[in-house]
Amino acid sequence: MRRARPLLESLLAISIGLIAGGLLMLPFRYDPLKAYQALFQGAFGTPDDVLETLAFATPLMLTAITFAVGVRAGLFNIGAEGQMYMGAVSAVFAASFLPLPPGVHVLVATLVAMIGGALWSLIPALLKIGRGVHEVISTIMFNWIAFHLATYLAIYYLAEPGRAERTRPALPTARYPILAEGSTLTAVIFVAILFCLAVYFILWGTRLGYELRLVGENPEAARYAGVRIGRALLWSFLIGGMAAGLAGASQIIGRPPAWSLYATLGNVATLGFDGIGVALVGRNHPLGGILAAILFGALQHGGRFMEYHAGVVSELVRAVNGLIVITLAVPEIWTMLRRRLRR
Amino acid sequence: MREIHKVYPDGTVALRGVDFRLEPGEIVGLLGENGAGKTTLMKILSGLLPPTRGEIRIDGRPVRFRNPADALRAGIGMVHQIFTLVPPYTALENILLGQEGSALWLAKDRARDQVQRLLEELGLSIPLDVPVELLPIGVQQRVEIAKVLYRGTQVLILDEPTSALTPLEVEELFRFLQRLKEGGRSIVFITHKLREVLEISDRIVVLRNGRVTGEIPTPEATPELLAEWMVGRAVVPRVSRSPRPPGEPVLVVRDLEVMGDLGLLAVKGVSFEVRAGEIFGIAGVEGNGQSELAQALGGLRPIHRGEILLDGKPLTPLTPIEAYRRGIAHIPEDRLRFGMALNFDVAENSILSRQWEPAFLRGWGRLDWTRILTFAAELLQRFQVIAPGVRAVARSLSGGNQQKLVVGRELTKEPRLILAVHPTRGLDVASTAYIRELLVQMRDAGKAVLLISADLDEVLELSDRIAVMYEGKFLGMGPVEAFRREEIGLMMGGVAPQGRAV
Numbered sequence: 001m002r003r004a005r006p007l008l009e010s011l012l013a014i015s016i017g018l019i020a021g022g023l024l025m026l027p028f029r030y031d032p033l034k035a036y037q038a039l040f041q042g043a044f045g046t047p048d049d050v051l052e053t054l055a056f057a058t059p060l061m062l063t064a065i066t067f068a069v070g071v072r073a074g075l076f077n078i079g080a081e082g083q084m085y086m087g088a089v090s091a092v093f094a095a096s097f098l099p100l101p102p103g104v105h106v107l108v109a110t111l112v113a114m115i116g117g118a119l120w121s122l123i124p125a126l127l128k129i130g131r132g133v134h135e136v137i138s139t140i141m142f143n144w145i146a147f148h149l150a151t152y153l154a155i156y157y158l159a160e161p162g163r164a165e166r167t168r169p170a171l172p173t174a175r176y177p178i179l180a181e182g183s184t185l186t187a188v189i190f191v192a193i194l195f196c197l198a199v200y201f202i203l204w205g206t207r208l209g210y211e212l213r214l215v216g217e218n219p220e221a222a223r224y225a226g227v228r229i230g231r232a233l234l235w236s237f238l239i240g241g242m243a244a245g246l247a248g249a250s251q252i253i254g255r256p257p258a259w260s261l262y263a264t265l266g267n268v269a270t271l272g273f274d275g276i277g278v279a280l281v282g283r284n285h286p287l288g289g290i291l292a293a294i295l296f297g298a299l300q301h302g303g304r305f306m307e308y309h310a311g312v313v314s315e316l317v318r319a320v321n322g323l324i325v326i327t328l329a330v331p332e333i334w335t336m337l338r339r340r341l342r343r
Numbered sequence: 344m345r346e347i348h349k350v351y352p353d354g355t356v357a358l359r360g361v362d363f364r365l366e367p368g369e370i371v372g373l374l375g376e377n378g379a380g381k382t383t384l385m386k387i388l389s390g391l392l393p394p395t396r397g398e399i400r401i402d403g404r405p406v407r408f409r410n411p412a413d414a415l416r417a418g419i420g421m422v423h424q425i426f427t428l429v430p431p432y433t434a435l436e437n438i439l440l441g442q443e444g445s446a447l448w449l450a451k452d453r454a455r456d457q458v459q460r461l462l463e464e465l466g467l468s469i470p471l472d473v474p475v476e477l478l479p480i481g482v483q484q485r486v487e488i489a490k491v492l493y494r495g496t497q498v499l500i501l502d503e504p505t506s507a508l509t510p511l512e513v514e515e516l517f518r519f520l521q522r523l524k525e526g527g528r529s530i531v532f533i534t535h536k537l538r539e540v541l542e543i544s545d546r547i548v549v550l551r552n553g554r555v556t557g558e559i560p561t562p563e564a565t566p567e568l569l570a571e572w573m574v575g576r577a578v579v580p581r582v583s584r585s586p587r588p589p590g591e592p593v594l595v596v597r598d599l600e601v602m603g604d605l606g607l608l609a610v611k612g613v614s615f616e617v618r619a620g621e622i623f624g625i626a627g628v629e630g631n632g633q634s635e636l637a638q639a640l641g642g643l644r645p646i647h648r649g650e651i652l653l654d655g656k657p658l659t660p661l662t663p664i665e666a667y668r669r670g671i672a673h674i675p676e677d678r679l680r681f682g683m684a685l686n687f688d689v690a691e692n693s694i695l696s697r698q699w700e701p702a703f704l705r706g707w708g709r710l711d712w713t714r715i716l717t718f719a720a721e722l723l724q725r726f727q728v729i730a731p732g733v734r735a736v737a738r739s740l741s742g743g744n745q746q747k748l749v750v751g752r753e754l755t756k757e758p759r760l761i762l763a764v765h766p767t768r769g770l771d772v773a774s775t776a777y778i779r780e781l782l783v784q785m786r787d788a789g790k791a792v793l794l795i796s797a798d799l800d801e802v803l804e805l806s807d808r809i810a811v812m813y814e815g816k817f818l819g820m821g822p823v824e825a826f827r828r829e830e831i832g833l834m835m836g837g838v839a840p841q842g843r844a845v
Contacts, residue, residue: 207708210691210698217684223643224673224681225696226664 006283009331013281014295017327021320028316035310035320042305043298048183055185055255057290057297058192059084059268062247063275064282064289065199066240070135071284071336072203073236074216079124079139080244081272082146083117087248088261088268089150090116092158092167095174095253096260105173109253110191110246117245118238120146125237129230135237143272147265154263169259176254188254193290195246199239200286212236247271280329292328299324358383359553360397365498370520370530372544372561374537376573376835377629377797379550381533382424385500388531389421390414420491421500426483428490430476434469438490461493466522480605481512485519499523500531505539506630507605517543535573535628537566537836549573570832574799589807590619593791594640594760599649601635608647609635611815617760622782622792624806624823628835629797632815634676637764637795641673642666643681654759664699670759674750674766676795682749685738689730690719692737693752726751727777743774750778760791767801779805799831813837 022032043053063080070077091113100108124142127133158167176186203209211227212235222229251268252260258267278296282288303317312320358380365371375381386392388399390408398405401417408414411421428437439454455471462469467485475483484504491499501520505513520530520543534540540547540561547564549557549572557572594617603609610632617623627633638644640651642661651658653669666673673696675681683692694703694715703718705711719733728747730740737745750766763782767775782805786792796802802809803823810820811834818834819826833839 205709205712207698207704207710210694210710214684214687214695214698217686218680220680221682221684221695224641224663224675225698226642226662226667227698 010281013328013331017324020327021323024320024323030312035306035312038309039302039306043302051180051183051185053297053301054189056300057293058189059247059250059271060274060278060296061196061290061293062192062243063272064278064293065196065243065286067276067279068284068289069199069236069240072216073212073233075236076136077139077240078136078276079121079142080275082143083120083241083244084248084268084272085146085150085265086120087113087117087245088252089153091249091252092261095170096168102173106176109174110249113249114242114245118241121237121241125234129233150265154261166262167260170253174253175259178256184256186254188250192250195243196286196290208235244272277325277329280332283332361555365529367529368524368527369545370524370532370543372540372547373531373533374540374547374569374573375550376535380553381550382502385421385531385533389419389500415494418497420494420496422487422491424502426487428475428483428486431474433472434475434486435471437475437486438493458493480507498529502533535836537569537838551575566833566838567829570836571829574828574832587620589621592616592618593654595652597650600647601639601644602647603635609815613817615810617791617793619791620786620789621807622786622794622805624794624802624809625812626799626802626809626831627812631812633795633812637676637762640762667756672753672756672758672761674753674763676764678746678749683737683745686736688734688736690715690733692748693719693722722751743770746770747774750781761785762793764795765797811835
């Protein structure tokens with residue numbers, strides 16, 4: 001029961017969100033039933049659509065981990081966006097400029113991206129641990145620094161000759177295999193799911209995870225228990241950074257047709273922030289995050305069909321999506337606020 | 344001219360029918376142990392808590408306060424033990440803050456003159472433009488008092504105002520209170536310190552267990568009488584125990600000094616030893632350095648000076664894990680704050696502070712859940728913890744069962760020394776009796792037990808030897824039979840008995 005309750009709450013929130021979205025459509029004379037049917041059809045109607053939905057879900061389950069692992073340690077780490085940019089840039093560097101043998105190349109590019117994301121989270125982590133700088137402030141600032149740094153690198157150092165609007169595409173040896181002809185889903189989703197499972201195991205199956213969660217639940221009890229708090233926080237940041245870095249990589253070496261980073265960062269932008277919503281809906285749980293990411297992927301992919309088939313204008317589609325997201329996030333935000341107020 | 348009448352009979356917790364009156368221009372000392380009801384009574388008078396029953400009368404007219412603002416309008420203001428200042432704001436801003444209907448930042452100049460006049464009239468000196476966080480505690484308290492008086496307060500309530508002050512600051516405060524009184528204001532002075540209440544008040548009211556146990560004009564009061572009223576006369580039944588000769592000293596503490604959170608010494612040089620097979624009890628009103636002493640022994644707070652020896656070997660510098668390795672089990676003073684995580688389940692809480700032990704781990708730092716669950720189930724059974732199961736969240740347990748879980752966890756550490764701090768506070772009768780019995784069992788099994796408790800009955804019931812802690816020092820130490828209850832009451836109030844200084 002204790003474990004089922006968050007799931008029920010999230011399901012209830014989903015229903016409320018859909019109903020609220022439907023009510024929003026009414027004054028504009030759209031048929032909510034028809035619109036939602038189009039949404040569902042679009043997201044899951046054909047096997048190809050399911051694959052596409054999963055392709056959208058892949059980076060989101062990872063950036064959700066960044067936020068969730070932070071919350072578990074009592075942090076409000078919203079740096080996934082910047083760490084993801086740095087992961088993407090690192091992936092471009094390793095995948096497009098380092099000639100390596102097949103097999104090894106994918107692995108190296110993935111690891112380099114994860115390290116890039118982790119390194120970008122290291123400075124806010126050290127500022128927090130050493131100087132008590134609040135992570136909200138530092139990660140927001142680092143998101144902006146990362147944005148401009150990534151843009152700069154993409155234009156001046158990593159650009160494809162003659163095509164300034166994007167970086168040089170990943171070499172074929174560094175690309176994850178496409179899972180079905182014509183789909184943009186690649187094997188990188190298995191890596192992402194594996195990563196989520198690993199984080200789940202770390203949090204509940206190891207001493208490190210136990211101590212990390214204890215710091216989040218009750219820092220004073222953690223001190224009493226002999227936990228080195230700085231170390232636990234550092235790991236929370238680093239695991240989050242690796243997840244965000246992997247999310248960035250998934251859009252470079254795991255997402256056709258571009259296989260590269262746009263100079264506008266358009267093909268990765270906001271994935272990090274979306275992860276916060278995904279984490280909230282997934283109740284800051286790595287496995288809940290996978291389910292929530294699929295839901296978000298469905299909203300993104302299926303939303304396009306809502307516009308196409310039910311004729312709902314795209315702004316309204318986004319408004320409806322936003323409403324659903326807000327409603328979905330309410331239970332977890334409520335829990336977090338209550339926890340904070342009790343202290 | 345104001346006269347406050349308060350008739351307050353209550354059924355629930357803190358107060359069981361207390362009459363209290365305050366005349367204009369007098370200082371009343373409100374005396375009592377922890378939990379006697381002093382603060383509760385005054386919070387009701389200042390509008391912070393509603394009384395369950397009873398009434399408050401001012402000048403004969405009944406009044407009802409819904410919040411502290413109501414009480415302030417009636418001229419009653421309280422200065423709390425924990426200050427309510429905004430640290431980065433200046434003294435002036437803090438004094439003006441929350442003023443009704445004031446456009447604070449616009450009217451600042453005029454308000455400034457008013458505050459300046461008030462301070463002159465009161466003879467208080469406060470640098471108005473310095474952020475209060477930079478001011479010493481004594482001056483911060485003046486700001487707090489000025490803040491209350493600026494609202495036209497005629498009745499000033501001070502809750503343990505001297506607890507954080509240096510002796511010099513205390514003297515200044517007392518002179519100031521005298522001046523206020525001469526100006527016609529009335530003051531309630533909450534304290535547990537006998538010397539202070541005898542020095543400053545005109546009349547003393549003593550509370551115990553939510554009842555008034557005595558009231559007397561100060562010139563007629565003696566420390567002995569007040570102490571008796573404060574701690575009562577009841578003879579505490581001693582828990583049955585096997586007489587056993589004290590063993591070797593397990594813990595030896597020499598000239599220990601420990602800093603408090605405010606950067607002042609909280610433990611000011613205490614020396615004692617705890618031997619195998621004895622319970623050494625430290626009595627005293629809370630906030631006299633007991634927490635800091637316990638935290639230092641548990642490795643949670645660095646020691647400033649002095650030394651701690653366990654089995655003859657020094658114990659410094661100390662971390663919580665090191666303390667455990669050397670054989671110290673620590674039942675912390677506040678289980679919700681230190682001892683457990685409410686959102687963790689019973690099994691997770693059963694290894695809190697033991698999560699690093701190889702017994703609960705497999706390779707690569709993995710938790711061995713099979714062993715943890717078995718261990719948790721054993722704890723529940725052995726220590727009579729009533730819980731829905733080992734995977735039930737700790738929040739779902741009653742306070743008594745939470746505490747039994749913590750106590751069980753600590754006692755199964757095979758310790759040499761058990762550090763038990765307020766081990767039964769807030770628990771039901773059955774859990775209290777059970778935990779006390781466990782401590783005596785440990786003593787009978789040859790462990791050294793250091794019991795720190797604000798509950799005098801508990802200390803007297805369990806201990807072989809006792810000490811009384813007051814303002815960071817021991818006022819008396821010896822076998823429990825050597826002290827009469829009134830003597831202990833005197834020491835808790837800061838008066839050392841004749842010829843038995845430490």
